[in-house]
Each structure stands twice: as structure tokens, then as C-alpha cells.
Amino acid sequence: MSSSAAAPSEYRLELRGIRKAYPSVIANDGVELRVAPGEIHAVVGENGAGKSTLMKIIYGMVRPDAGDMLWNGREVEIASPADAQRLGIGMVFQHFALFDTLTVAENIALAMPDKPRLDALSRDISAMAERYGLPIDPRRHIYTMSVGERQRVEIVRALLQHPQLLILDEPTSVLTPQAVETLFVTLRQIAADGCSILYISHKLNEIQALCHSATILRGGKVTGVCDPRQESPASMARLMTGNDLAAVRQRRQMKGQPVRLEVEKLDLPTDDPFGTTLRDINLSVRGGEILGIAGVSGNGQAELLAALSGEATLSQRQTIRIDGRPVGHLDPLRRRALGLCSVPEDRLHQGSVPSLPLSENVLLTANRKGAVEKGMISFRGVTAFAERCIKAFDVRCSGPQAQAGSLSGGNLQKFIIGREILQEPGVLVVSQPTWGVDVGAAIVIRQALLDLRDRGAAIVVISEELDELFEIADRIAVIAGGRLTEAVSREAANRDAIGIAMAGGELKVEEGTTQEMAHAL
Numbered sequence: 001m002s003s004s005a006a007a008p009s010e011y012r013l014e015l016r017g018i019r020k021a022y023p024s025v026i027a028n029d030g031v032e033l034r035v036a037p038g039e040i041h042a043v044v045g046e047n048g049a050g051k052s053t054l055m056k057i058i059y060g061m062v063r064p065d066a067g068d069m070l071w072n073g074r075e076v077e078i079a080s081p082a083d084a085q086r087l088g089i090g091m092v093f094q095h096f097a098l099f100d101t102l103t104v105a106e107n108i109a110l111a112m113p114d115k116p117r118l119d120a121l122s123r124d125i126s127a128m129a130e131r132y133g134l135p136i137d138p139r140r141h142i143y144t145m146s147v148g149e150r151q152r153v154e155i156v157r158a159l160l161q162h163p164q165l166l167i168l169d170e171p172t173s174v175l176t177p178q179a180v181e182t183l184f185v186t187l188r189q190i191a192a193d194g195c196s197i198l199y200i201s202h203k204l205n206e207i208q209a210l211c212h213s214a215t216i217l218r219g220g221k222v223t224g225v226c227d228p229r230q231e232s233p234a235s236m237a238r239l240m241t242g243n244d245l246a247a248v249r250q251r252r253q254m255k256g257q258p259v260r261l262e263v264e265k266l267d268l269p270t271d272d273p274f275g276t277t278l279r280d281i282n283l284s285v286r287g288g289e290i291l292g293i294a295g296v297s298g299n300g301q302a303e304l305l306a307a308l309s310g311e312a313t314l315s316q317r318q319t320i321r322i323d324g325r326p327v328g329h330l331d332p333l334r335r336r337a338l339g340l341c342s343v344p345e346d347r348l349h350q351g352s353v354p355s356l357p358l359s360e361n362v363l364l365t366a367n368r369k370g371a372v373e374k375g376m377i378s379f380r381g382v383t384a385f386a387e388r389c390i391k392a393f394d395v396r397c398s399g400p401q402a403q404a405g406s407l408s409g410g411n412l413q414k415f416i417i418g419r420e421i422l423q424e425p426g427v428l429v430v431s432q433p434t435w436g437v438d439v440g441a442a443i444v445i446r447q448a449l450l451d452l453r454d455r456g457a458a459i460v461v462i463s464e465e466l467d468e469l470f471e472i473a474d475r476i477a478v479i480a481g482g483r484l485t486e487a488v489s490r491e492a493a494n495r496d497a498i499g500i501a502m503a504g505g506e507l508k509v510e511e512g513t514t515q516e517m518a519h520a521l
């Protein structure tokens with residue numbers, strides 16, 4: 001039981017001794033959590049620390065094995081999301097659950113318990129949107145909206161249920177820096193009106209800017225509760241990991257290396273009604289170089305990755321060249337044979353087969369390197385390769401036989417990145433390399449990318465995280481509306497200018513710096 005001195009009724013939500021065990025791990029081990037009305041409370045921890053499990057318990061998606069939940073001082077059982085909503089708990093998921101072909105109002109109506117009239121609902125949506133600075137038009141179709149706008153719809157949908165607690169799971173991973181600022185203004189206002197917020201994120205600087213308090217989890221247990229405003233990102237990371245964080249080591253750039261990946265005048269119409277057509281994409285990456293591609297998701301990143309990996313083949317073979325060889329017409333397997341590896345953004349459906357063990361997931365892409373011998377699968381080979389990935393990238397799991405789908409999001413990401421990097425590709429194209437991974441693991445992944453670059457690989461990193469691109473990319477280009485800007489050197493790139501280009505504007509840099517760097521390489 002809690003030893004809190006405060007009367008329980010002071011808290012909006014209080015968890016006592018929450019436990020949830022899975023066959024190979026205790027995901028939540030005696031977790032205590034207290035959130036006051038109007039408080040913005042962060043839940044942080046390494047990958048696999050138990051954050052998502054805890055949120056799913058609060059939202060009624062997972063039943064705890066033991067422990068008590070108090071809601072406004074009263075003991076409650078939350079057996080389903082409907083129970084949670086009835087109590088006044090709302091959740092905004094990382095992956096939006098909106099129907100593209102319906103309007104904002106129609107989507108929100110679907111979530112309402114008793115079917116409201118659309119005109120009355122539209123008025124409520126507009127009023128709520130105005131009150132919290134979330135401009136959305138109830139009549140617009142979802143497919144016409146940017147990711148940031150869709151997130152506003154999700155937030156308004158949750159707010160229309162008048163929640164007393166709002167759970168947000170990594171809400172800023174899809175937003176431009178400007179949109180993050182706007183979101184924070186909204187969240188502060190929601191909290192000022194008395195709604196509590198539980199905020200899950202790996203971005204410690206954002207937590208410091210936004211949150212009043214933080215509960216830190218490690219290995220399913222609470223290791224501390226702190227005021228993030230009194231901490232530094234380094235001291236919070238220490239509470240999360242028990243260690244000091246290493247810094248990413250940069251090495252000297254190699255100059256004059258040959259171009260290993262070239263794309264010239266790539267046009268790729270999409271047959272997906274909600275996809276993005278690529279128009280006149282040009283890029284080139286030398287050995288020993290990382291090209292960063294910034295952009296808000298949904299602007300052609302998935303299509304560009306498909307074109308580069310070979311998932312989408314082209315009629316013009318010369319449009320894409322690897323080490324000078326035309327590959328536009330080749331499928332992924334044949335491009336892999338030429339030394340190209342790729343990591344898609346969607347790790348659960350494209351990057352892995354969740355129901356298969358990690359060892360068999362190795363075979364999806366790494367079918368050389370001792371995994372297949374004389375046309376036969378070497379199970380010893382694939383298991384050894386999976387073990388190497390697990391060890392090198394500190395993948396927390398029960399071993400090579402663990403099902404991919406049982407890993408926490410960040411641990412699966414580490415495994416997939418490791419699987420590609422350990423194949424020593426000459427050209428690597430990776431989308432969102434540190435999406436959902438904790439600060440310590442992000443450093444390991446970024447370091448591995450830099451080390452691969454220093455061994456002479458040409459690397460394209462597609463990322464929505466500007467901080468990441470500024471840390472590891474040698475040059476940065478921006479993709480918006482299916483077009484790619486010219487790449488500018490990291491030194492010449494300016495965060496605001498990139499943010500503007502991400503929203504569809506021109507990428508402007510200080511004169512004289514752009515080309516010099518590119519040519520100096």
C-alpha cells in the first residue's frame with residue numbers, strides 16, 4: 001500500500017502495487033503512480049521498461065495481475081476502454097484510428113456513444129477547436145489533412161468526451177518543430193482547465209519543457225519520481241538507465257569518396273489514392289557520407305524508400321544507380337545482392353513478421369552471411385546471427401526464439417536495425433532509425449550508423465527528428481509533397497529554415513555555404 005502523506009482524494013489517479021507478468025518478463029512490478037488534477041505527468045523509461053503496459057492497464061486494454069486503482073479517491077476496476085471512457089479517461093494513440101474517406105465530424109461521430117446529429121456535433125467540434133487553439137474544419141475529409149491536423153482531430157475527439165485524464169503516447173513523433181510548440185500550448189491550456197495529462201515520451205528535453213512531474217520506470221519498477229524542470233536530460237537518463245549516457249563520437253569525414261548511390265529524375269506516380277507521387281527526385285550519396293532527409297511523414301518518405309529498396313521497381317533502369325550500376329529495374333533481392341540494405345518505417349508489418357521468432361525474422365533480409373548454405377537454411381547460422389544482433393544492439397528479450405511481436409516497440413526496432421547494419425551494406429537506406437527507442441539505445445543506433453559510414457558506406461537516413469539529423473547527417477534535404485529539396489550541408493542548415501521547408505516552403509540557407517560543403521566531400 002502507498003505510504004503517501006496526502007489524502008487519496010487529492011489525486012485524480014492513484015495506482016498502488018500494479019503488477020503484470022508475461023511468460024518471460026514482469027512488465028509492471030509493484031508500480032505506484034499518482035497524478036493530481038491539472039498535472040502534466042510524464043512516464044519515462046528505457047525500451048521495455050513497462051510504460052505501454054501501464055497505460056494499457058489504465059485504459060482498460062490489459063488486466064493487471066495485482067494492485068489497486070483509485071480514481072478521484074475511489075477504488076475502481078477498469079475492464080475495458082469503454083469503462084475508462086465512462087470514468088473520464090481519454091487516450092490519443094500514436095497510430096491514429098481515423099477513416100480517410102470520412103470527414104472530421106463523421107469520424108468523431110463514430111466514437112460517440114449515442115449517435116449525435118452531424119450539424120450539432122460540427123458546432124461542438126468548432127467550439128472545442130477554437131477554445132484550445134486546434135484549428136480544424138469539421139467538414140474536411142481526413143485524407144486531405146496533414147499528420148499534424150489528424151492529430152488535432154484525435155485530440156478534439158478525446159476532448160469532446162470531457163476527460164479528466166488524457167493519455168498521450170509519444171505525441172510529438174509525427175510533428176514539425178513548429179507543430180510541437182503549438183501542441184504544448186494546447187496541452188498546457190487543457191491542464192490549466194483541470195484535466196490531468198499522462199505523457200509518454202523518450203524526448204527528455206520536451207518533457208522538461210512541458211511536464212510538472214515524472215515517474216521513471218526501469219525493468220517494470222518505479223525507480224524515482226521527479227520534477228523534470230529541476231533535472232537535466234543527463235540526470236533523467238541516469239535515473240532511467242542507472243548509468244551515464246555516452247555521447248555519440250563523430251569522426252573526421254572522408255573526402256573524395258566515389259558516389260555509391262545516385263538517383264536522377266525519379267518520378268513515381270502512386271496508385272494509392274492516399275499515397276504521394278514522387279516528382280523529379282535527384283540525390284547522390286558518396287561513400288563515407290550520411291544524407292539526412294527531413295520531412296513530416298506522409299510527404300513521400302514511404303514511396304521514396306520503396307523506390308530505393310526496390311519494392312517499387314522502375315521502368316528506367318538508369319534512374320537509380322548503386323556503385324555506378326543501374327538498378328532501377330531490379331527487385332529488392334537483386335539490389336541486396338549488390339550491397340543495398342534498407343529499414344522500412346513500419347517495423348511490425350514490413351520490417352518483421354510478429355508471429356515468428358527473431359531467428360526466423362533474420363531470414364527476411366539476411367539470407368546470406370551463413371544463414372543459408374547450399375540453398376538450405378542453416379538454423380544454427382540464423383540463430384547465431386540473431387544472437388549477434390541481440391548482443392550488439394542490447395535487444396532486451398528472452399533470446400533468438402522470442403516472437404518478434406512480444407518485444408517492446410523500441411527493442412524490436414533495435415533488432416531490425418541491427419539485422420541490416422550487421423550485414424555490412426555498402427548502401428543503407430533507413431527510415432526513422434530511432435523511432436520509439438530510448439535515449440541510450442538511440443545513441444547506440446546513431447553510433448552504429450556513423451561507424452558504418454566511417455567504414456565507407458553511403459547512408460540515407462529518412463527521419464522526422466531534426467535533432468537526429470543534425471547529430472549524424474553530413475548533408476540534409478527536405479521532402480515535402482513528393483519533392484525533395486537540394487541537400488544542404490549540416491553546417492549551413494538552419495532548424496527554422498528546415499521547419500519551413502517541411503511545411504512545403506522553400507529551403508533557404510545562407511548564401512555561399514550550400515554547395516561548397518557538398519563539393520568539398
Ligand SMILES: Nc1ncnc2c1ncn2[C@@H]1O[C@H](COP(=O)(O)OP(=O)(O)OP(=O)(O)O)[C@@H](O)[C@H]1O
Nearest residue numbers: 022027047048049050051052053406407408409410
Ligand atoms: N503481449 C505481450 N506478450 C509478451 N510480452 C510482452 C507483451 N507486451 C509487452 N511485453 C513485454 O513486457 C515488457 C514491457 O513492455 P512495454 O511495451 O510495456 O514497454 P515500454 O516501456 O512501453 O517500451 P517501449 O519504450 O519500447 O515502447 C517488455 O519486456 C515486453 O517485451
